[in-house]
Amino acid sequence: MLYREAGDFKTSYRDDGQTFPIRLDRWGYYIVLAVAFGIIPFIINDYWASAVFVPFLIYAVAALGLNILTGYAGQVSLGTGGFMAVGAYAVYKLMTAFPDVSIVIHILLAGGVTAIVGMLFGLPSLRIKGFYLAVATLAAQFFLVWLFNKVPWFYNYSASGQINAPERTVLGWAVTGPATSATAKYLICLCFVVALAWVARNLTRGTLGRKWMAIRDMDIAAEIIGVNPLTAKLSAFAVSSFFIGVAGALLFAVYLGAAEVGEAFGINKSFLVLFMIIIGGLGSIFGAFAGAAFMVMLPVLLKNVLVGSLGWPTDLAAHIELMIVGALIVIFLIVEPHGLARLWALTKEKLRLWPFPH
Amino acid sequence: MNQLATEEGYVTADGRQIGGTLMEMKNITLRFGGVVAIKDISFDIRQGEIRAIIGPNGAGKSSMLNVISGFYVPQEGEVWFKGYRRGPMKPYEVARLGIARTFQNIALFDGMSVLDNIMTGRLNRMKAGFLSQALWWGAAEREEIANREQVEKIIDFLEIQNIRKTPVGRLPYGLKKRVELARALAAEPQLLLLDEPMAGMNVEEKEDMSRFILDVNDEFGTTIALIEHDMGVVMDLSDRVVVMDYGRKIGDGTPDEVRNNQEVIDAYLGVSHD
Numbered sequence A: 001m002l003y004r005e006a007g008d009f010k011t012s013y014r015d016d017g018q019t020f021p022i023r024l025d026r027w028g029y030y031i032v033l034a035v036a037f038g039i040i041p042f043i044i045n046d047y048w049a050s051a052v053f054v055p056f057l058i059y060a061v062a063a064l065g066l067n068i069l070t071g072y073a074g075q076v077s078l079g080t081g082g083f084m085a086v087g088a089y090a091v092y093k094l095m096t097a098f099p100d101v102s103i104v105i106h107i108l109l110a111g112g113v114t115a116i117v118g119m120l121f122g123l124p125s126l127r128i129k130g131f132y133l134a135v136a137t138l139a140a141q142f143f144l145v146w147l148f149n150k151v152p153w154f155y156n157y158s159a160s161g162q163i164n165a166p167e168r169t170v171l172g173w174a175v176t177g178p179a180t181s182a183t184a185k186y187l188i189c190l191c192f193v194v195a196l197a198w199v200a201r202n203l204t205r206g207t208l209g210r211k212w213m214a215i216r217d218m219d220i221a222a223e224i225i226g227v228n229p230l231t232a233k234l235s236a237f238a239v240s241s242f243f244i245g246v247a248g249a250l251l252f253a254v255y256l257g258a259a260e261v262g263e264a265f266g267i268n269k270s271f272l273v274l275f276m277i278i279i280g281g282l283g284s285i286f287g288a289f290a291g292a293a294f295m296v297m298l299p300v301l302l303k304n305v306l307v308g309s310l311g312w313p314t315d316l317a318a319h320i321e322l323m324i325v326g327a328l329i330v331i332f333l334i335v336e337p338h339g340l341a342r343l344w345a346l347t348k349e350k351l352r353l354w355p356f357p358h
Numbered sequence B: 001m002n003q004l005a006t007e008e009g010y011v012t013a014d015g016r017q018i019g020g021t022l023m024e025m026k027n028i029t030l031r032f033g034g035v036v037a038i039k040d041i042s043f044d045i046r047q048g049e050i051r052a053i054i055g056p057n058g059a060g061k062s063s064m065l066n067v068i069s070g071f072y073v074p075q076e077g078e079v080w081f082k083g084y085r086r087g088p089m090k091p092y093e094v095a096r097l098g099i100a101r102t103f104q105n106i107a108l109f110d111g112m113s114v115l116d117n118i119m120t121g122r123l124n125r126m127k128a129g130f131l132s133q134a135l136w137w138g139a140a141e142r143e144e145i146a147n148r149e150q151v152e153k154i155i156d157f158l159e160i161q162n163i164r165k166t167p168v169g170r171l172p173y174g175l176k177k178r179v180e181l182a183r184a185l186a187a188e189p190q191l192l193l194l195d196e197p198m199a200g201m202n203v204e205e206k207e208d209m210s211r212f213i214l215d216v217n218d219e220f221g222t223t224i225a226l227i228e229h230d231m232g233v234v235m236d237l238s239d240r241v242v243v244m245d246y247g248r249k250i251g252d253g254t255p256d257e258v259r260n261n262q263e264v265i266d267a268y269l270g271v272s273h274d
Helices: A023-038 A046-072 A080-097 A103-126 A130-150 A182-205 A207-217 A219-224 A229-256 A267-280 A285-309 A314-335 A339-353 B061-068 B091-097 B114-120 B130-135 B139-157 B173-186 B203-220 B231-237 B255-259 B262-269
Strands: B021-032 B035-046 B050-054 B076-081 B084-086 B099-101 B191-195 B223-227 B240-245 B248-253
Touching: A023 A182, A046 A080, A046 A182, A046 A207, A046 A229, A046 A267, A046 A285, A080 A103, A080 A130, A080 A229, A080 A267, A103 A130, A103 A229, A130 A267, A182 A207, A182 A229, A182 A285, A182 B130, A207 A219, A207 A229, A207 B114, A207 B130, A207 B139, A219 A229, A219 B091, A267 A285, A267 A314, A267 A339, A285 A314, A285 A339, A314 A339, B021 B061, B021 B223, B035 B061, B035 B076, B035 B223, B035 B240, B035 B248, B050 B061, B050 B203, B050 B231, B061 B191, B061 B223, B091 B099, B099 B173, B114 B139, B114 B173, B130 B139, B139 B173, B139 B203, B173 B191, B173 B203, B203 B223, B203 B231, B231 B255, B240 B255, B240 B262, B248 B255, B248 B262
Parallel strands: B050 B223, B050 B240, B099 B191, B191 B223
Antiparallel strands: B021 B035, B021 B076, B076 B084, B240 B248
């Protein structure tokens, strides 16, 4: 009743293939976009930006990237943290080497560099699958972190071994560096997220997306109908790494401001992003957002409830919080192994009938 | 010279004109280690005919189909297609030559909708560049719509309009077989290989599938090579039949000729060894 697909007729294949085929969905997303661009920037403060919105947006990009590789193309990767580090160090080197070029171009180029590195580490996927591929990408994770630690050129020979983002502006607004306002951080991340989510949707509904899904679902049949596994798998690695590289660049330059590779881009990051797409839903754009929101906001929510409302000591709350997050992940996966995206789809099916079940 | 002289065709019992040679297998031998799966087999497939490959279990029929579709590379022998000798090729290269196939155990993409599955059959015709696809602008969108129109024709043809948007994983067996046929047809192949298209079907589903096979051959002029166990179906559908047993060819000809071939009867009914 509340949610209807009936009566929403398409008279051309162009309409049927549009970004949001169902009218109600379309309006829903337009409203979300209007709120995200028109209202939140004016009311956002530092706490909300750094605790919730900016990390959510950045991890959404990373989750989109990993979801393209794992959810759509079926190639498991544990190298996300390492690839984010590539994006971060690439943007750092570019920012310091070419201070006059726009940071937006730097971030996109950092994504490009990561795409090349990702393709390189994707080569083993041509021979190995599943767990074995996961182990191979794990090697990428450790190798890349080691590389950025050991080669001083990457951190410009700084004494601390850290990289620090200098101040850069977009249209006169500082988006990196210590003087950045919450609104600027939020807006630049939002622009990247919206643009990249749209690209992800376009790629996955078209030819390339079908090739990826064909390889995921049955690689032998895919080859028989004319999919070249080499180009399909490597393009998935390249596109996915591009997204993850952009996420890494944003995480370092806009969010953290300063980073040490082992801490910021360790194996924990790989697992965090993997959890996001598993909880959110593999092979779903919405799932990447839902998973990122879940993993970023749940700890913040719990902390506010436990410390703020119940008045627990902070250290106790911090430990309990980890346990609750872990338990919730397990419960979610038992209730709905296909993630939040499937739960959302089921809700929509229920809403279609509600309140008249027959 | 690589050009194979194409002979004249023939006229079938029901009056259809069959053209020259489309595919020719010459002295194919295929071994797996010490096991000889196919032993020195030669036969041809003519333009526009329905060619059946039959034989008892383990006769090497599926291996033969896999040789045609490029999965297996025979140790000896030559494969000629459209007048040219085909060297060792990857399966996706064979697909681009215009050979499509279905599988004995359905090989559809379970996570995708019926429509997307059939659209994958046309991947080789989609040439839009990466940027165009990423921005959904120009070539990518035009191509998507043009190919969608073709796919919709096939959906109409196979009468699966109502399950267009259903994920394939949810479909019953008979419909999956039909969707797989649709995917193969979407590629507009010159040669369509069907590996047991009627395995596990009830009489009604078999009738539907037979009708579709005949219609495909009739309306699109597609040459069809099929493997099938149901003798009634094979004899009714096919123009010529190759019979295999233990990797050898023991019969080749029209259904009537094959039916009366003593060696074939022995292979199917068994022969007393005394």
